[in-house]
Amino acid sequence: MVVNQDDLGAVGHEAYMLRDRLSRDGDHARPATFDAAIALTNGNFTSGSELLKVHDRWNSQLRTLLDACARISDHLDYSKSVHAEDDADIGGNLLSVSKISEYFK
Template sequence: MAWDEWERLKTQAAGRHPERMQLNRVPDEGGGGGGAYGDLAVSETDLAEIGTNAFTLFNRLWDEARVAGPSSSKAAEDLRRQGFDLGNGLAHVARRWDEQLGTLRDACSHISNHMRVTQRIHQDDEHRITGQLSSIATLDGGFDERVGEPGEKNTIYGDSRKSEKGKD
């Protein structure tokens, strides 16, 4: 792509959506993450649906995409035995189809498993973060400055002068 073509395409893109055009800089409004598109948000329902669809596709590919495989391989062998070069070509196509089908099924399986794992990880993260925040709130309540005027002792620990008198 030539430089003048790049400049022309940039100008055309800016004319179509000037509010969304952005090249190597933060927008003037003060940053991203709250603009027209918002923050990334994914619910467990979304993840479950993606995983379910990938699993369904995985099973359908096995049931429906392999239908021609055995008959193509048998036909290729028959053609080869009869001396037709077409048999080698058909065998090659059948082999490649099986390889590509296996790759696609592996990808579907990976997506399905990844969605399940992602769901679990985010649930675990949510529980851990909630636990940490509640622990912080409990600790926060024990600081002297938070229960009275700064510098005063927290009454929960008792009067230190009484315990010193008892030691005499």
């Protein structure tokens, strides 16, 4: 598989942007859902505890998505950095004089 630095950077950037949007927009309904669940529970409605489960599950799944996006972004940033260092090392080694080149003088 061949991946260039621009591809890694683009995917990492998109993961970062998705995490940013999810952290900003993925939580809009949570406070109202929690308040409704508490109000229903206090009103002796059995749906209150079920709505609280929905709230908790949403919160858990949102955190999982945020963590996954952060891991993808961080991993690609790390991979990009390590591969750039590897490329520099390989390029430096190829350009340096080796023992083999001494035989072709």
